[in-house]
Amino acid sequence: xxxxxxxxxxxxxxxGENLVLNCSFTDSAIYNLQWFRQDPGKxxxxxxxxxxxxxxxxxxxxxxxxxxxxxRSTLYIAASQPGDSATYLCAVRSGGGADxxxxxxxxxxxxxx
Amino acid sequence: DTEVTxxxxxxxxxxxxxxxxxxxxxxxxxxxxxxxxxxxKPPELMFVYSYEKLSINESVPSRFSPECPNSSLLNxxxxxxxxxxxxxYLCASSRxxxxxxxxxxxxxxxxxxx
Numbered sequence: 001x002x003x004x005x006x007x008x009x010x011x012x013x014x015x016g017e018n019l020v021l022n023c024s025f026t027d028s029a030i031y032n033l034q035w036f037r038q039d040p041g042k043x044x045x046x047x048x049x050x051x052x053x054x055x056x057x058x059x060x061x062x063x064x065x066x067x068x069x070x071x072r073s074t075l076y077i078a079a080s081q082p083g084d085s086a087t088y089l090c091a092v093r094s095g096g097g098a099d100x101x102x103x104x105x106x107x108x109x110x111x112x113x
Numbered sequence: 114d115t116e117v118t119x120x121x122x123x124x125x126x127x128x129x130x131x132x133x134x135x136x137x138x139x140x141x142x143x144x145x146x147x148x149x150x151x152x153x154k155p156p157e158l159m160f161v162y163s164y165e166k167l168s169i170n171e172s173v174p175s176r177f178s179p180e181c182p183n184s185s186l187l188n189x190x191x192x193x194x195x196x197x198x199x200x201x202y203l204c205a206s207s208r209x210x211x212x213x214x215x216x217x218x219x220x221x222x223x224x225x226x227x
Binding site: 032034036041042043044045046049089093099100101102103104105106 | 119146148154155156157158161169171201203205214215216217218219220221223
């Protein structure tokens, strides 16, 4: 059974810093990996999707990498802003056609003004 | 339009009530999903529909009954729920199960069972 772990569970940094969130998964047979953002009490906003054949994806100040063989992904946030404060969730879609996503527990990020 | 809509936003129901949650998308997606998210926990998959047919039921109790009337609409019928069923219920859609594209999530329905 696929398990997804995110480190750290919580992170608080001053505005302007670059930061890295980590995600690991136990079964490397994945179709894709998605990073989401969730604000308190809200739904999920998709940030980046990396297909299993890709190594990284970029969107604005966000860069996500994937090392499928080692079961790891990182989300890099450049020049952090207070508006980046949220919980960041990593999710993988595993093998087989009829699969939903398996989520990590998330990293709760606070950017101090 | 990359939007998944869910109604209602909030729902309070008693343990003897019958209610339904509704999810809608107009992106032409053929796979739709229900997830349950308890407070401070990650979302957990409940059901997957592919081409309006149920393809996954993750051992969800029968008091939750999904329905997919057409390719754009997904319902979750609720009956005789327990207080521990209080959670955020999230709907998602994707292009298709055989096409590993991203899943788009709705804003969720916050359910409280009293």
